[in-house]
Amino acid sequence: MRYSRQRELIHEVIKATNTHPTANWIYKQARKKLANISLGTVYRNLDQLTDAGMINVITEGNMSRYDWNVIPHQHLRCSVCGKMSDIEIPDGEIKEKIKQNHQFDVEKVEMIFVGTCSDHN
Amino acid sequence: MRYSRQRELIHEVIKATNTHPTANWIYKQARKKLANISLGTVYRNLDQLTDAGMINVITEGNMSRYDWNVIPHQHLRCSVCGKMSDIEIPDGEIKEKIKQNHQFDVEKVEMIFVGTCSDHN
DNA sequence: ATATATATAGTAATGATTCCTATTACTTAA
DNA sequence: TTAAGTAATAGGAATCATTACTATATATAT
Known part of the structure; x- marks a missing residue:
């Protein structure tokens, strides 16, 4: 490049x-x-x-x-103001369970939690 | 309607x-x-x-x-064949933690786990 | 059966993203 | 330092999913 x-x-x-x-x-x-x-x-x-x-x-x-944040993390999206903020969720355990129960190797985890942020509840 | x-x-x-x-x-x-x-x-x-x-x-x-499945559930997407399959993840505990740590009320959880399904690993 | 409002078909418009192409500008090697 | 080679750019056209528009059709309450 x-x-x-x-x-x-x-x-x-x-x-x-x-x-x-x-x-x-x-x-x-x-x-x-x-x-x-x-x-x-x-x-x-x-x-x-x-x-x-x-x-x-x-x-x-x-x-x-x-x-810009390339460290694996997830997002909260406020359904009122649309603001997206970062949240770190340890996903090692989830990945392990998925591998055992579904024979599925997880490479990437995308989670969006939609709800109301502290400004709107 | x-x-x-x-x-x-x-x-x-x-x-x-x-x-x-x-x-x-x-x-x-x-x-x-x-x-x-x-x-x-x-x-x-x-x-x-x-x-x-x-x-x-x-x-x-x-x-x-x-x-058609309206029971809350999440998805696995195979990055090789594109197939999406259902997975149930108990999210009560995650929601509770998010509420405590971020003052954020989660209404809906969207998770996609991208990886390789059992046909391709 | 009739009135009335909701749903439809068909088509145009929109908005995010990708594609195309002639031109520009990094980079390397002489 | 310069020339050549090639990757990157600007600008605009094309694409694709989705939405909007409108005249007509159809469900349903009376």
């Missing part, structure tokens, strides 16, 4: 927020620094950064969100 | 499979019985059946899959 200013910028934008942004949000932020960066470039680089393990994707509903 | 032949057919199609089908697959099956049913009708009825609690939605990647 050859260096590019665009990719570095995109990575910086993601690292600078905890909001689990969408591709379009990242695109708009990036344009503030590089006025003619294109949306296709954003998508291509998000894929590359993901493949390189430098960022994480969360596929939520009909669109993807991106996360 | 007024009776309609289309909605009944769509519900039957879903109840007749364990494959967690997409809207388009359901549409194609339905057309075998009702040649000019339209895709919009399928989507509208899938929403209505979901709202009525008669079926379940799984939002997987960029599209939705539907499930």
Whole structure:
């Protein structure tokens, strides 16, 4: 993967927020620094950064969100304000049970807990 | 919700499979019985059946899959063959911990375990 | 049987994402 | 340091799932 200013910028934008942004949000932020960066470039680089393990994707509903946090973790989504926050769940035991009961090797665990955050209950 | 032949057919199609089908697959099956049913009708009825609690939605990647099984459960997805199968995970304890540690009330739990099923490991 | 409101078919529109292509810009080796 | 080779880009078109629109059809309460 050859260096590019665009990719570095995109990575910086993601690292600078905890909001689990969408591709379009990242695109708009990036344009503030590089006025003619294109949306296709954003998508291509998000894929590359993901493949390189430098960022994480969360596929939520009909669109993807991106996360600088590459340590395995899960998400809480507030159904009132839409905010997504991180949560660490030890999944070793779950994986082990699934292997024993279903002969299924778990590589990746995706959990979203939908509910109401502390601001709305 | 007024009776309609289309909605009944769509519900039957879903109840007749364990494959967690997409809207388009359901549409194609339905057309075998009702040649000019339209895709919009399928989507509208899938929403209505979901709202009525008669079926379940799984939002997987960029599209939705539907499930006759309305008892809360989770899914295993094989990254080789794409097959999705059901798994029951007792989540009461997890919900309780999340409530205590994050002041977050969990209403719905979505888990997908991606890995390799018994046919591919 | 009739009125009325909900559902439908068919098609257009939307929105996220991917694809295409001519041009630009990293990088390497002379 | 420069030239060549190749990966990356901008800009726009294409794709695919889903939703919106609208005139017509149909369920159902009276």
